[in-house]
Amino acid sequence: MPGLIERYRDRLPFADGDPVVTLGEGDTPLVHAPHISELVDTEVWLKLDGTNPTGSFKDRGMTCALSAAVREGAKAVICASTGNTAASAAAYAARADLTCAVIVPEGKIAAGKLAQALMHGARVIALRGNFDQALTLVRALTDRQPIALVNSVNRFRLEGQKTGAFEIMEQLDTLDGLCIPVGNAGNITAYWKGFNELDVAPRLFGFQAEGAAPLVLGKRVDQPETIASAIRIGNPARWEEAMEAMTASRGMVRAVTDAEILAAYRLLAAREGVFCEPASAASVAGLLRYGADGARRVACILTGHGLKDPDTALHQVGGVIACEPNLSAVEEAVLG
Ligand SMILES: *Cc1c(COP(=O)(O)O)cnc(C)c1O
Numbered sequence: 001m002p003g004l005i006e007r008y009r010d011r012l013p014f015a016d017g018d019p020v021v022t023l024g025e026g027d028t029p030l031v032h033a034p035h036i037s038e039l040v041d042t043e044v045w046l047k048l049d050g051t052n053p054t055g056s057f058k059d060r061g062m063t064c065a066l067s068a069a070v071r072e073g074a075k076a077v078i079c080a081s082t083g084n085t086a087a088s089a090a091a092y093a094a095r096a097d098l099t100c101a102v103i104v105p106e107g108k109i110a111a112g113k114l115a116q117a118l119m120h121g122a123r124v125i126a127l128r129g130n131f132d133q134a135l136t137l138v139r140a141l142t143d144r145q146p147i148a149l150v151n152s153v154n155r156f157r158l159e160g161q162k163t164g165a166f167e168i169m170e171q172l173d174t175l176d177g178l179c180i181p182v183g184n185a186g187n188i189t190a191y192w193k194g195f196n197e198l199d200v201a202p203r204l205f206g207f208q209a210e211g212a213a214p215l216v217l218g219k220r221v222d223q224p225e226t227i228a229s230a231i232r233i234g235n236p237a238r239w240e241e242a243m244e245a246m247t248a249s250r251g252m253v254r255a256v257t258d259a260e261i262l263a264a265y266r267l268l269a270a271r272e273g274v275f276c277e278p279a280s281a282a283s284v285a286g287l288l289r290y291g292a293d294g295a296r297r298v299a300c301i302l303t304g305h306g307l308k309d310p311d312t313a314l315h316q317v318g319g320v321i322a323c324e325p326n327l328s329a330v331e332e333a334v335l336g
Contacts, residue, residue, distance in 0.1 A: 001027040004063055004163050011166070011197060012159055014067060021066040021096040023053035026163055030171045030299065035271040036284060042292040046268075046284075047168060050276055050305030054116060056230075057187060057303050058088035060164060061157030065150040066092040074148040075099060078141065080134035081151075082183065082230050083113030084304055089150050090120035101147075103127050103134040108229055110277070110309035130224065132235045135184075152186025153237045161187055165194025168299050175202040177295030181282040181303055182206040182215060182253065183231035185242035191301075192245035203295060204251035206242065207286035209279075213255040215243060227258045227312060230279035230304060252293075256285040264288060266316055268302070275306030275313075 001007070003022030005014050014020070029048045037044040049057035066089075069077055076099040079089045086102035086109070093100035102117050106126035117124050127134045135151060142149040152158060164187075168175060178195075180188050188206050195201060208216055209226030214234055221234035236242065246253055256264075261278050264285035268274045283300040292298050306313060323333040 004060060004160055005067060008163050008166060012064065013156070014064075019067055019070045020063075021070060021092050022063050023059065023091065023095060025052050025059035025063050026167065028052060028167065030168060031274070033272050033300075036267070036287070040287055040292050042295060043297040044287065045168075045172065045297070045299040046272065046274055047164065047299055047301050048274065049164065049301060049303055050280065050308075054084075054088045054091045055112070055305035055308055056084040056088060057161060057164060057301070058084045059092075061152060061160040061186070061190070062088040062092045062150065064156040064160035065148075065154050066096050066098070068156040069098065069148040069150070070096050072148070074146070076101070076147045077150045078102070078138050078147045079150045080104075080131060080138045081109070082131050082232055083109035083308070084230055085151065086122065086124070087113045087116035087120070090117040090122035093122065094120040099123075101125060103138055105130050105134060108232065110229055111311055112308040131233050132224075135237065151237065152184055158186060158190040158193060161190030162194030162197065164301065165191045165198065169195075169198050169200060172297065172299070175200065175297055175299055177203045177205055177251075177292055177298040179205045179207065179283040179287045179298060179300040181228070181231050181279050181301070182208050182242060183212075183233040183236065183279065185215070185236035185238035187301070187303065189238045189241040189245055192249065201249055203293070204246050204249040205286060205290075205293075206246055206251065206253040207282045208253065208255050209261060209282060210255040210257045215239065215253045216255045226261075228261050228279035228282055229309070230277060231282060254286060254290055256282055256289055260285040260289055262316060269306065274302065276302040277304040277306055277308045278312055280304050
């Protein structure tokens, strides 16, 4: 499969002959979830966007953001990130031979994401502050310096991310509801744009972590806290658009606890064979907690891969079984 820009060029702001920076993103699996379907008594599908080249949906937006940056003659890109935007920006910048800097909250990003950003050669700045402060600072910096900002305030990011909606509707003819984790609120805004362009209107059910739920509370959260580091955001950049999308679709934004997120995270891995990261599991946690509200066919966006954050996973599960190298010991270990 070619990358997104080539596949959807007629619906993206790129002309023939424009530079394209791609890693073959998109075209991710949409798999039925029999166990969760039974639990909520509705047909549930999982969009495995953690199978994108750098392991998260951010690649959908980044192919467009970096292609546009190259077209505009940019030499450097920058973003604030809870981790996945940094990993994706670093990879696509490496591919495009551009300099990349990322600003992440110190000590608050998952190990895999940090490893990616560093391996791809980005300049990684660990801010003694949170994501919201990092985003405010990079916005101010890019006003002063000729560096392209590739956060989801960049319109090309949303253009790329709307293709997730296209792919779902190519596979399913109808969709009643979409469950999606909400952090900076770019992705839910992008999905709504994609659905609108197709003239379909599933209800959007956005889910935030209880300790980082500004849209649910209707006010900024100064010190957001959650195990789901990718959605640890207290002042979403796409706040109004996301709320408008949820209202227009007759959807809702609601909160789930970290315990519910982790339970869904384990359930997805153990019962559906799908290992996503904690933030992604917020979509399923919300569906399990609140139900489908009459929607008969629902898709949950699993935004990032579980391998991004091995530390959280290893804290959730039992340990390994030590064993001497002889047959009877192995037999006992295997059979329990
Ligand atoms: C970025 C991200 C989100 C949140 O997406 P927004 O567009 O910021 O709302 C959710 N899950 C994962 C894994 C992410 O990387």
